[in-house]
Amino acid sequence: MKEEKGKMKEEGREKRDEGRRTKDVNKIELDKLEHERLLAKEKEAGEYLDRLKRLQAEYENARKRLAREKSEFLMYSNEELLGRILPVVDSFDRALAQFSSAADRVSGLGFRGSELETQDPKPEPQTGSHHGGPAILEGVRLIRKQLEDVLLQSGLKPVDTIGKPFDARQHESVAQVPSDTVPEHIILEEVQRGWFLFDRLLRPALVKVSAGRGGAGADREAGSGKREATNEGRSTKNGERNSSS
Numbered sequence: 001m002k003e004e005k006g007k008m009k010e011e012g013r014e015k016r017d018e019g020r021r022t023k024d025v026n027k028i029e030l031d032k033l034e035h036e037r038l039l040a041k042e043k044e045a046g047e048y049l050d051r052l053k054r055l056q057a058e059y060e061n062a063r064k065r066l067a068r069e070k071s072e073f074l075m076y077s078n079e080e081l082l083g084r085i086l087p088v089v090d091s092f093d094r095a096l097a098q099f100s101s102a103a104d105r106v107s108g109l110g111f112r113g114s115e116l117e118t119q120d121p122k123p124e125p126q127t128g129s130h131h132g133g134p135a136i137l138e139g140v141r142l143i144r145k146q147l148e149d150v151l152l153q154s155g156l157k158p159v160d161t162i163g164k165p166f167d168a169r170q171h172e173s174v175a176q177v178p179s180d181t182v183p184e185h186i187i188l189e190e191v192q193r194g195w196f197l198f199d200r201l202l203r204p205a206l207v208k209v210s211a212g213r214g215g216a217g218a219d220r221e222a223g224s225g226k227r228e229a230t231n232e233g234r235s236t237k238n239g240e241r242n243s244s245s
Contacts, residue, residue: 164187165186187210188208
């Protein structure tokens, strides 16, 4: 009886030990599964975080791009209008140049001593071109200056030309002129002013460029002179033939 009881106790202990081992194994398996699940969640959270960072970066880039495009739109929204006004400024410059030369010629007429002595001593009304010309010229200059000030306030700035090296990005050459004093590719004369609208070229400057001493421009000028002289000679001969006939 004692031996059977001993065996039963031994079997009971073995069963309890086996149950504990089964529980331990199950716990380990559960811990392993929980660990794997946590790793998967952590990986998923990392992916969501990376996606969120990319979306935030894309949003910031889009916001900056829209702000830049809006700023550029506001800066250059008047580009077409300003481009249409520039020929008006050119017309002012040409008119002032012609008016100045004409006024200089007129100012020298009718004021020499010998002519003044023969004139009627009674003063003439100051409404003629002699007296009103300088005032009109100054008024036109002021109007032109006001117009240019408006353009400058709108973002326009002139292209540097005379004395500067020729730059095809902002200059357009209309002629090459030989020069013994100015190096080659240096701008000698501005034919038409060029303009920038902020940092964007609105219109290139038309310029005459130095061809240097005996440069290609000199050859073209000489050839042109020879052609003109030949044409003049032919015209003279034709005129003589017509006269004799």
